[in-house]
Amino acid sequence: MKWVALVAGLAALAAFLYWQLIIAEGAYLGRRMVAFLYNRSARIYDGIKQYDPGYEQWFLGLPLSRAMQLHPDPLLLDVAAGTGRLARTLFQQPGFHGRMIMLDAARDMLREATRTTQPWAERLSYLWQNAAQLPFDDATFDVVSCLEALEFMPDPDAVLSELLRVLRPGGLLLTTNRIGKLARWLPGRTTTPEAFEEHLHSLGLEMVRTQTWQEDYDLIWAVKPGVMGPTPPRMLATILRCPRCHTAMQQQENDFVCENAHHAPIAADGIIELARA
Numbered sequence: 001m002k003w004v005a006l007v008a009g010l011a012a013l014a015a016f017l018y019w020q021l022i023i024a025e026g027a028y029l030g031r032r033m034v035a036f037l038y039n040r041s042a043r044i045y046d047g048i049k050q051y052d053p054g055y056e057q058w059f060l061g062l063p064l065s066r067a068m069q070l071h072p073d074p075l076l077l078d079v080a081a082g083t084g085r086l087a088r089t090l091f092q093q094p095g096f097h098g099r100m101i102m103l104d105a106a107r108d109m110l111r112e113a114t115r116t117t118q119p120w121a122e123r124l125s126y127l128w129q130n131a132a133q134l135p136f137d138d139a140t141f142d143v144v145s146c147l148e149a150l151e152f153m154p155d156p157d158a159v160l161s162e163l164l165r166v167l168r169p170g171g172l173l174l175t176t177n178r179i180g181k182l183a184r185w186l187p188g189r190t191t192t193p194e195a196f197e198e199h200l201h202s203l204g205l206e207m208v209r210t211q212t213w214q215e216d217y218d219l220i221w222a223v224k225p226g227v228m229g230p231t232p233p234r235m236l237a238t239i240l241r242c243p244r245c246h247t248a249m250q251q252q253e254n255d256f257v258c259e260n261a262h263h264a265p266i267a268a269d270g271i272i273e274l275a276r277a
């Protein structure tokens, strides 16, 4: 009898761990656990995902590039950028002439991104930082994206508010909504397509469009209301804010430092380590 109870207990524990670590990818164990798991799989991540370049261009690169084609100096922020999937497809578009800042909480995912996006490195910046505190002023970016990531964050709504805060009026939000058979195993983090659209409308977004995309994700396009005024120059050194105290950061030789002397080193691989500030 004891053996039966022991085996049942072990099986329950294994099932629980499988749910928490494999299905939910650490989502209920805190953002450090999520980052830890992504760091561990960073090198094999693209191999597992097996993105089809044509599919990526059709659904992501081409429409984004077209949306930006009349913009004089497009600046995009990709939150939870991972290994650089969005940058890779966008920068391959001949019509795209903008810049992108990529931010992620898993440093090793970003390191992979620096490798896979190396041909366009001069137009890219890489920030190691948690999405819950975006280190920028309000209304900074023309496009803000966050693909396949909101459901892994402790407070997806708070991150969504951050994405909208740094988006310029008239700017484009590109995100995803988790669907598919595993979505029900992420209670409190996923919602129906209808409820997600309604939520975006309640945040004041316009032209909300849910596009069928992958088995596990719908692609969501939406526009922040307002008119995009003249575009100011926005070099990283002029727009970066300290994630701790939100004061301006000045670039020194090998780091960024804020008015309250919080330092964010620029590592040898080019990643700006705001998470250390």
Ligand SMILES: C[S@@+](CC[C@H](N)C(=O)[O-])C[C@H]1O[C@@H](n2cnc3c(N)ncnc32)[C@H](O)[C@@H]1O
Residues within 6 Å of the ligand: 031, 034, 035, 038, 079, 080, 081, 082, 083, 084, 085, 086, 103, 104, 105, 106, 109, 129, 130, 131, 132, 146, 147, 148, 149, 152, 153, 154
């Ligand atoms: C499934 S991957 C998606 C990566 C990329 N957007 C893509 O579509 O390939 C999820 C990413 O979200 C990142 N992430 C999870 N929680 C985060 C947080 N709180 N702040 C920043 N990035 C986070 C992970 O490190 C990981 O790189």
